[in-house]
Amino acid sequence: MDWTVGRWLAPGRVNLIGEHTDYNDGFVLPMALPLGVTCTAGIRTDGAVRVSSVQAPCDEVETTMTGLGSGGWSELPTWAHYPLGVIREFERRGYELPGVELALDGTVPLGAGLSSSAALSCSVAIALRDLYAPSVSDAEIIDIARTAENVYVGVPTGVLDQSASILCTEGHLLFLDVRTGATEQIPFDLNRFGLALLVFDTGSPHRLVEGEYSTRRAECAAAAEALGVPFLRDVRDSADVERLGDPLLRRRARHVVSEDFRVLLVAEELREGADPRSIGPTLTAGHISLRDDYEVSAPELDTAVDAALAAGAYGSRMVGGGFGGSVIALVDVDQVATVTDAVREAFARSGFDAPRDFVVTPSAGAHRLD
């Protein structure tokens, strides 16, 4: 591997609160996970492009910069659309890449709602920046990674995942106002309060690509139009939502408007140094809203949340786009085993495969390793 010139790491994320708010121009509060994708990258000057991943062992791609520009993407394995989309996007924006060699390896479970996709595309984007285009800003990196996912993979995600992977810092939640791009790092030191954040990957893959996500986005746009505002973020009074004639749009809007409020509430409490136990009920309220009003939960997610709460979690909710994926639970450090066992038992009783569990701490955003 004499082409190797460096290694870059970009993390996955969990959103403490603020689900389906990003594409409504609202607020989110994610943290980076101690799980990520490592991109080992090297410069080529012969116009060749080679990408491989330990997680896609039979799907190495060899092509050329000119080849990428002339179509034929449908022949390429889906996973490779993420790194190749990032490469194309650099080119399209006028940054010249004379060739590139990328070898990827990740620890974020794929399709678990923990954003392995943004970890993948962001790790490639920061590697290419350092190698070929050092003037590119973080904001543009986020946009490049998101475009790779939106245009070259075809998943219409908002800006949350890529922003979290690039902008989060160790020990903090990232409070992001998606409309203005304003960010604030809010300390989140669970250890100090004898708390732990558990993540359960329920193993039921989320199914965003299959259209539900786009449907929700369209419903939000329709609700905003009916309310006479550009985005649901702009609803000033939640009573306005209750006056929406269409019951489906009313429920969708109710989730988004109340979720923005929950993000602001949690950010305010933590900013003021409150014991994080106090945010537990708000996290759980977020789950109920996603389950009943936004209708993006799944039996595995509800089972994990209910079991965690019954076993003593202060708050618990599904994270990510929904229809499967992962759940978080805020628990006392000495209750981690009890809550984990309770969730495992509930899964066994329901006939679901055992979930994977992780205790996570707010970790560093994307950076160069060596």
Ligand code: ADP
């Ligand atoms: P999530 O982002 O929640 O994990 P997505 O469906 O958005 O779920 O992205 C998962 C997809 O990202 C995988 O199916 C795969 O195509 C790609 N991916 C993520 N990490 C890797 C990796 N380390 N190697 C290859 N492909 C990956």
Ligand code: MG
């Ligand atoms: Mg993703």
